[in-house]
Amino acid sequence: MKYIRDPKRIREVLGKKVQFILGDIACVYGGLLAGVSFFGGYPITPASEVAEGMARRLPRVGGVYIQMEDEIGSIAAVIGAAWGGAKSMTATSGPGFSLMMENYGFAVMTETPCVIVNVQRTGPSTGQPTLGAQGDMMQVRWGTHGDLEALAFAPSTVQECMDFTIEAFNLSEKYRNPACVMTDGEVGHLRERVVIPDEENLKIIDRRPATIDKKDFIPFTNSQTIKNCKVPDFPTFGTGYRTYVTGLTHNEKGFPATDKQPDHERLVRRITEKISDDADKLVMVEEMNLDDADIAFVTYGATARPAESAMEMARKNGMKVGLLRLKLVWPFPNKLITKLAKQVDKIIVPEMNLGQIVHPVTEFACKHCEVVSAPKIGGEMHLPMELYKYLEGK
Amino acid sequence: MVKIKTADELNKKFLREGMWPTIFCNGCGHGVVLEYTFWALEELGLDMDKVIFSSGIGCSSRLPGYINADGLHTTHGRAIAFATGIKAADPDFNVIVFTGDGDCAGIGGNHFIHAARRNIDMTVIMINNFIYGMTGGQLAPTAPLGSIATTAPYGNIEHPFDICNLACALGANYVARWGVSHPYQPIKSIKEGIQKKGFSLLEFLAPCPTAYGRRNKLGDIKKHWEWYDNNTILKEDLEKIMKYGSEQEKEQVKDKIPLGVFQDIQKPGFFEAYEQLVDRLKEKESKSIGGK
Ligand SMILES: Cc1ncc(C[n+]2csc(CCOP(=O)(O)OP(=O)(O)O)c2C)c(N)n1
Ligand code: SF4
Ligand SMILES: [Mg+2]
Numbered sequence: 008m009k010y011i012r013d014p015k016r017i018r019e020v021l022g023k024k025v026q027f028i029l030g031d032i033a034c035v036y037g038g039l040l041a042g043v044s045f046f047g048g049y050p051i052t053p054a055s056e057v058a059e060g061m062a063r064r065l066p067r068v069g070g071v072y073i074q075m076e077d078e079i080g081s082i083a084a085v086i087g088a089a090w091g092g093a094k095s096m097t098a099t100s101g102p103g104f105s106l107m108m109e110n111y112g113f114a115v116m117t118e119t120p121c122v123i124v125n126v127q128r129t130g131p132s133t134g135q136p137t138l139g140a141q142g143d144m145m146q147v148r149w150g151t152h153g154d155l156e157a158l159a160f161a162p163s164t165v166q167e168c169m170d171f172t173i174e175a176f177n178l179s180e181k182y183r184n185p186a187c188v189m190t191d192g193e194v195g196h197l198r199e200r201v202v203i204p205d206e207e208n209l210k211i212i213d214r215r216p217a218t219i220d221k222k223d224f225i226p227f228t229n230s231q232t233i234k235n236c237k238v239p240d241f242p243t244f245g246t247g248y249r250t251y252v253t254g255l256t257h258n259e260k261g262f263p264a265t266d267k268q269p270d271h272e273r274l275v276r277r278i279t280e281k282i283s284d285d286a287d288k289l290v291m292v293e294e295m296n297l298d299d300a301d302i303a304f305v306t307y308g309a310t311a312r313p314a315e316s317a318m319e320m321a322r323k324n325g326m327k328v329g330l331l332r333l334k335l336v337w338p339f340p341n342k343l344i345t346k347l348a349k350q351v352d353k354i355i356v357p358e359m360n361l362g363q364i365v366h367p368v369t370e371f372a373c374k375h376c377e378v379v380s381a382p383k384i385g386g387e388m389h390l391p392m393e394l395y396k397y398l399e400g401k
Numbered sequence: 402m403v404k405i406k407t408a409d410e411l412n413k414k415f416l417r418e419g420m421w422p423t424i425f426c427n428g429c430g431h432g433v434v435l436e437y438t439f440w441a442l443e444e445l446g447l448d449m450d451k452v453i454f455s456s457g458i459g460c461s462s463r464l465p466g467y468i469n470a471d472g473l474h475t476t477h478g479r480a481i482a483f484a485t486g487i488k489a490a491d492p493d494f495n496v497i498v499f500t501g502d503g504d505c506a507g508i509g510g511n512h513f514i515h516a517a518r519r520n521i522d523m524t525v526i527m528i529n530n531f532i533y534g535m536t537g538g539q540l541a542p543t544a545p546l547g548s549i550a551t552t553a554p555y556g557n558i559e560h561p562f563d564i565c566n567l568a569c570a571l572g573a574n575y576v577a578r579w580g581v582s583h584p585y586q587p588i589k590s591i592k593e594g595i596q597k598k599g600f601s602l603l604e605f606l607a608p609c610p611t612a613y614g615r616r617n618k619l620g621d622i623k624k625h626w627e628w629y630d631n632n633t634i635l636k637e638d639l640e641k642i643m644k645y646g647s648e649q650e651k652e653q654v655k656d657k658i659p660l661g662v663f664q665d666i667q668k669p670g671f672f673e674a675y676e677q678l679v680d681r682l683k684e685k686e687s688k689s690i691g692g693k
Pocket of ligand 3: 459501529531532534541
């Protein structure tokens with residue numbers, strides 16, 4: 008039987024409306040609420056709970072769970088399932104994410120909607136498996152070869168693990184591009200209260216299916232059903248469109264076109280512009296105390312929590328400190344950063360790495376203000392006091 | 402339904418429009434395997450909207466491009482993992498994978514092993530030309546001992562691996578090996594593989610004159626094709642000779658590659674087992690609700 012999303016059944020399986028759960032499990036809930044019907048995964052700390060949570064629940068909502076042989080196979084099966092008509096996802100951490108890079112690019116090139124949850128840990132290599140980090144924030148943007156636009160969320164709370172997984176599906180389906188939930192070991196293994204949204208309050212976006220006559224259908228071009236949309240209509244396998252889908256540079260028909268410059272440029276421009284054209288609309292941030300701020304934290308994910316505490320301490324001491332929290336890190340909110348840089352004297356970027364997102368912040372601050380990296384590595388979160396010292400300029 | 406009689410009619414029905422000509426060299430065996438597959442599909446009379454192809458990277462992996470059907474041309478070695486997801490999304494699909502010896506037995510070996518072990522319902526058609534054709538003739542894991550490749554210029558010192566043996570050991574439901582010079586048995590075998598629930602492997606020994614034959618001095622295209630006839634033997638004949646033949650007869654056949662069906666069993670496939678699991682859960686749940 009083919010999966011049909013049944014909102015009542017999903018809530019039966021999830022249980023009570025208000026729960027106290029792990030961030031990883033919240034990603035499971037988000038996926039199930041979005042209508043995921045295939046999960047392919049491979050165990051890895053601190054992401055295994057996502058696979059375990061799916062293995063328990065997917066068979067009960069009519070979906071399929073498979074533990075694949077590795078992360079390359081996981082993402083491959085996830086992409087295959089997407090073409091078969093499923094909403095599909097996988098979850099991993101740094102080493103697995105590195106293994107997924109080639110097929111992540113394949114998903115971009117073939118415009119395949121799918122979701123990857125990356126519960127980040129430290130690296131390089133095996134690093135500190137049980138401890139959190141934010142080491143893959145650049146890998147998700149630049150880790151696969153070639154040109155692409157990334158869609159990457161960074162949850163700071165367990166509730167956001169659920170909400171952003173749903174949102175990741177929505178963006179992924181809308182733009183036909185893989186979307187990543189870049190959580191981390193801290194948030195993934197945190198237990199917090201979550202509220203499961205009622206169906207009426209849930210916005211679910213599904214890919215736009217191909218509907219026009221089969222002989223007129225062109226699979227890899229602007230939508231043929233709505234105007235001025237660079238996202239093509241989706242010809243689900245098995246619906247008679249008989250589409251050839253290849254990771255080679257292809258023409259609008261989907262046929263390999265590997266030796267002509269214009270074919271490549273047309274394709275790659277379209278699959279990047281379909282997202283970059285909307286970048287301003289896509290901005291998702293939380294602004295705290297920015298109105299009068301002359302120093303601002305720009306941060307994301309778990310790190311936003313100690314940064315917020317540091318900001319509160321500073322405010323009590325009369326310092327004008329604000330915070331910009333990036334909920335969607337990629338596409339990067341370029342214009343917002345430039346605007347902020349014009350307003351404040353200093354931007355501090357705390358991250359659990361030696362400095363990744365500080366680079367686009369510096370780029371788009373355009374020298375309007377000072378930009379300071381506030382790194383912390385080794386699997387420990389910043390202490391509020393440590394960040395407070397950055398505010399004092401120490 | 403009017404039955405197709407000629408190769409022209411067959412091609413008209415199954416070839417994808419606009420993709421002709423193929424990338425294949427003169428004398429390449431891949432096209433023959435495609436033709437066999439078309440005949441098998443025609444004889445089975447399947448709804449081609451529900452037959453989905455997946456392939457990796459290599460000359461052999463280009464085959465789905467020429468078929469008028471949905472096809473996912475994936476990354477090198479990963480076609481079987483992609484196909485697992487395709488099948489999971491819709492159990493009504495008939496999933497067929499085209500792959501090469503490098504793609505399947507080399508870089509994709511692990512995906513092959515586990516799909517066969519899980520007995521995922523798919524048909525894998527691996528075309529073995531003893532070489533990495535597409536990239537110009539580098540050493541394949543199937544290359545015969547002593548054979549020459551660009552990356553084994555002094556002769557291959559590694560033992561080739563027998564993918565059929567491996568598939569049998571893993572408990573695949575259907576395992577067969579054929580050549581490309583006699584259509585009847587291979588077509589029948591492809592049909593059996595497709596119809597079989599669970600994992601089917603069909604290995605085809607196919608000439609690659611450009612990257613293998615030339616370098617290994619197997620002569621012109623005609624001679625190269627004859628090599629396969631002279632160096633293969635039906636599995637049943639081989640068994641008979643090894644049992645009852647004279648020493649001289651045994652000596653003549655002992656290095657030949659056996660062709661035939663090596664395994665044909667009915668172990669439940671992954672998705673069958675998964676459905677049973679789902680039913681079991683439903684039953685348990687309805688009991689516990691009823692009991693409350
Ligand atoms: C990850 C990766 N590594 C290497 C390659 C280069 N490559 C392309 S095809 C191929 C070999 C294909 O050999 P086989 O599967 O035997 O196919 P054939 O061309 O012989 O039919 C290789 C190594 C690639 N495309 N991707
Ligand atoms: S290189 Fe070999 S395998 Fe590739 S098309 Fe030519 S003959 Fe066929
Ligand atoms: Mg080969």
